[in-house]
Amino acid sequence: MAAVGKYYTNLTGCKHIQILNPADNPKNYDVIVSPEHDNMQARNVIISKGSLHGIGPSSLAQQKMICENNSRYANKKIISLLIGCPAKPFFNQLDQLYNQIRQHYPNHELHVCGSRRTAGKFHNKIRLSFKNAQYCWLNETDGENPYLCLLSCSDVLLVTSDSINMVSEACATEKTVIALAQNNVSPKHKRFVHSMQNRLSEFGNNQGKPIPFDTLTHVSQQVILALKD
Numbered sequence: 001m002a003a004v005g006k007y008y009t010n011l012t013g014c015k016h017i018q019i020l021n022p023a024d025n026p027k028n029y030d031v032i033v034s035p036e037h038d039n040m041q042a043r044n045v046i047i048s049k050g051s052l053h054g055i056g057p058s059s060l061a062q063q064k065m066i067c068e069n070n071s072r073y074a075n076k077k078i079i080s081l082l083i084g085c086p087a088k089p090f091f092n093q094l095d096q097l098y099n100q101i102r103q104h105y106p107n108h109e110l111h112v113c114g115s116r117r118t119a120g121k122f123h124n125k126i127r128l129s130f131k132n133a134q135y136c137w138l139n140e141t142d143g144e145n146p147y148l149c150l151l152s153c154s155d156v157l158l159v160t161s162d163s164i165n166m167v168s169e170a171c172a173t174e175k176t177v178i179a180l181a182q183n184n185v186s187p188k189h190k191r192f193v194h195s196m197q198n199r200l201s202e203f204g205n206n207q208g209k210p211i212p213f214d215t216l217t218h219v220s221q222q223v224i225l226a227l228k229d
Contacts, residue, residue: 001018001019002018002022002023002024002029005017005018005029006028015030015031015227016028016029016030016031017029017030017031017032017033017223017227018031018032018033019032019033019052020033020034020035020038021034021038021040026040026042026043026044026045027042027044029044030044030226030227031044031045031046031223031226031227032044032045032046033045033046033048033052033219033223034046034047034048035047035048035049035050035051035164035192035195036048036049036050036191036192036195037050037164037188037189037191037192037194037195038188039191044226046219046222046223046226048215048218048219049168049171049195049196049213049215049218050164050167050168050171050192050195050196050213050215051164051165051168051169051215052215052216052219053165053168053169053172053215053216054216055151055169055172055173056172056212056214056216056217057174057212057214060151060152060173061152063148063149063151063152064152064153066149067148067149067152067153068153070149072134072135072146072149073149073153076109076153077107077108077109077155078108078109078110078111078134078150078153078154078155078156079101079105079108079109079110079111079154079155079156079157079158080110080111080112080113080150080154080156080157080158081097081101081110081111081112081113081130081133081158082113082115082147082150082157082158082159082160082163082166082170083112083113083114083115083118083126083160084115084117084118084159084160084162084163084166085115085117085118085119085160085162085163086160086161086162086180086181086184086185087162087181087184087185089181089184090160090180090181090184091122091125091126094125094126094129094130095129097129097180098110098129098130098132100203101158104203104204105156108155108156109134110130110132110133110134111133111134111135111136111137111146111150111154112126112130112133112135112136112137112138113137113145113146113147113150114126114137114138114139115147115163115166117163118138120139123138123139126138151169151170151173151175152173154175155175155176156175156176156177156178157170157173157175157176157177157178158178158180159177159178159179159180160179160180160181161179161180161181161182161185161189161192161193162181162184162185162189164189164192167179167192167193167196168196168213168215171196171199171200171212171213172212172213172214172215173210173212174210174211174212175210176201176206176207176210177199177200177201177210178200178201178202178203179193179196179200196213199211199213
């Protein structure tokens with residue numbers, strides 16, 4: 001995308017706002033938006049908390065109104081497990097994780113939601129370990145993807161640390177967020193989790209009143225200021 005942006009900048013003379021590290025000289029761009037965990041530094045670099053996305057208080061409130069028409073979510077205490085593509089050790093500890101969830105949140109309904117990145121070879125293992133969950137979604141054969149409903153209607157969000165996007169979106173909510181499988185990710189992902197640490201909780205150690213990260217608003221304001229200079 002950096003190359004495409006350069007092409008149109010040369011063609012039209014427009015400003016070039018590059019999202020993510022272009023692996024190029026920063027001076028070739030008007031503004032670069034780079035996540036904190038990439039450790040990118042330059043005069044024209046704007047740092048973001050995690051990834052950019054459209055999740056925020058307004059969109060979540062609208063989504064909640066839609067989802068609460070479904071009896072699966074209305075007036076329920078929900079804890080959701082959001083699974084990306086964690087390393088194999090995570091799947092070897094699913095039974096232990098289920099027991100941990102039940103121990104700390106015995107009065108919550110458990111909902112499990114995979115993603116397009118969740119390896120199919122682990123689907124049966126997930127279904128077996130969480131057979132007592134209220135709902136388990138792993139692909140389109142399970143119906144409509146409940147991800148947005150779970151973000152808006154859950155009290156607690158458990159997210160595997162391999163998914164920077166899902167952790168970032170969870171941290172944009174007012175929910176308790178716990179990042180799982182932190183020891184089995186790359187150094188880059190460990191830097192990411194560390195950068196989000198003041199927003200994350202742990203089992204048995206919840207934040208009192210989580211403050212959502214409004215990353216997109218912050219970044220857009222900074223970009224506008226930078227282009228005025």
